[in-house]
Amino acid sequence: MISNLQKRDLAHVWHPCSQMKDYEEFPPIVIKTGKGIYLYDENGKQYIDAVSSWWVNLFGHANERISSALSQQAFQLEHVIFANFTHEPGILLAEKLAALTPEGLTKVFFADNGSSAIEVALKMSFQYHAQKNKPNKKRFLALTDAYHGETLGALSVGGVGLYNEVFQPLLLDTVRAQGPDCFRCPFSERPESCSTPCISFIEEKLKQHHEEISAIIIEPLIQAAAGMKMYPPAYLKNLKELCLKYDVHLIADEVAVGFGRTGTMFACEQAGITPDFMCLSKGLTGGYLPMSVVLTTDEVYQAFYDDYETMKAFLHSHSYTGNPLACRVALEVLRVFEDEQYIKVNQEKSAYMRELAFQTFSHLPYVGEYRQTGMVGAIELVKDKATKEPFPSKERVGYKIYQIALEKGLLLRPLGNILYFMPPYVITKEEIKTMVDLTNEAVQEYFSKAVVEN
Numbered sequence: 001m002i003s004n005l006q007k008r009d010l011a012h013v014w015h016p017c018s019q020m021k022d023y024e025e026f027p028p029i030v031i032k033t034g035k036g037i038y039l040y041d042e043n044g045k046q047y048i049d050a051v052s053s054w055w056v057n058l059f060g061h062a063n064e065r066i067s068s069a070l071s072q073q074a075f076q077l078e079h080v081i082f083a084n085f086t087h088e089p090g091i092l093l094a095e096k097l098a099a100l101t102p103e104g105l106t107k108v109f110f111a112d113n114g115s116s117a118i119e120v121a122l123k124m125s126f127q128y129h130a131q132k133n134k135p136n137k138k139r140f141l142a143l144t145d146a147y148h149g150e151t152l153g154a155l156s157v158g159g160v161g162l163y164n165e166v167f168q169p170l171l172l173d174t175v176r177a178q179g180p181d182c183f184r185c186p187f188s189e190r191p192e193s194c195s196t197p198c199i200s201f202i203e204e205k206l207k208q209h210h211e212e213i214s215a216i217i218i219e220p221l222i223q224a225a226a227g228m229k230m231y232p233p234a235y236l237k238n239l240k241e242l243c244l245k246y247d248v249h250l251i252a253d254e255v256a257v258g259f260g261r262t263g264t265m266f267a268c269e270q271a272g273i274t275p276d277f278m279c280l281s282k283g284l285t286g287g288y289l290p291m292s293v294v295l296t297t298d299e300v301y302q303a304f305y306d307d308y309e310t311m312k313a314f315l316h317s318h319s320y321t322g323n324p325l326a327c328r329v330a331l332e333v334l335r336v337f338e339d340e341q342y343i344k345v346n347q348e349k350s351a352y353m354r355e356l357a358f359q360t361f362s363h364l365p366y367v368g369e370y371r372q373t374g375m376v377g378a379i380e381l382v383k384d385k386a387t388k389e390p391f392p393s394k395e396r397v398g399y400k401i402y403q404i405a406l407e408k409g410l411l412l413r414p415l416g417n418i419l420y421f422m423p424p425y426v427i428t429k430e431e432i433k434t435m436v437d438l439t440n441e442a443v444q445e446y447f448s449k450a451v452v453e454n
């Protein structure tokens, strides 16, 4: 039975990343409240939010500390123009981010969401080179299967066909290099001992095009939207060296992996590198408000710093740039991190999840592998375990398992054939067990039915 609110939703709301016709049979679930890792719908049914509501939530829904910081800020100052004006939450946040991120990232530019942070980094990199008398550096190098958001610039550097194929005629002319693919490694390397021979795909492109390339953009350690494709830190380390050798910027898109997802506060830390730009969003506000930042170096900043008449300023703004509510919330998120020692706390949870999920899933006939980095775990379903042949996307295996899991009170949101866990950090060991068990039930149920049907 479709509820009144569901009916009214379908009359006017156009949902993201959805074929709206699917909603005829599967109407949107109306969520009324959230608490910790749980969401509650209009009938009181409970769901475990195993995907942190599209990777944004860190410390649970309706978190006491964050909600109260937000509320207090709302009664003090909700917003102010950020050109020529500033405010304490923005200043404190910039200080803290500069201190927490890799050494050398000292300047913080505010934007509204992950995609707009990417636009900022691309524009800054291009303008930097133009102002350094290298106007030919106007292309970007990006990896296959990359995802950097869905505004046109961000889409141009993205490599997930599903999102950018239709818009190809509108997009920038990006240089594309084959990215790492550890599950189906063309060099048969093992992640533990990998010498990253696949970095040669990037070097080939750089040899050919470095004079016209402004920056390389990459998702450090996990290509998330591609299906949680994971690769070792050595790749990033070698990539940074290539960037120095060929005089191109490195843009680290940590929109998804930042704020502890990979086990360290930022993924770049594991490679010991400082990128020229670091884009952060999603976890930045703990899942409360849309905001992003781009951190960069003094070297980049100085290329824009001059007398007004030289017209070297970076002219980019959003109405809500540096929104005080979002800044105050982000500041509280960083304080919770510190006070509760989450990077440390997560180590134990992550080890538990790895062992449990590995034991539960990796031996199953249709599971190619279970992989995990920090607090992100992924189950790659395959049609044929020996050849790693994927299920055809038309079968919508992930989507059907998603529906079964929802029935059981678990919100997974598979990426094609890849089921993944990216839970809020407040999840307990017992809740991790429930999440894994429910996923296992949903997977078993789908495949026992699928086998009967075939």
Ligand SMILES: *Cc1c(COP(=O)(O)O)cnc(C)c1O
Residues within 6 Å of the ligand: 113, 114, 115, 116, 118, 147, 148, 149, 150, 219, 224, 225, 253, 254, 255, 256, 257, 281, 282
């Ligand atoms: C989600 C995401 C983006 C885009 O962020 P939005 O806030 O959705 O615009 C960019 N890069 C990566 C790696 C992401 O996961």
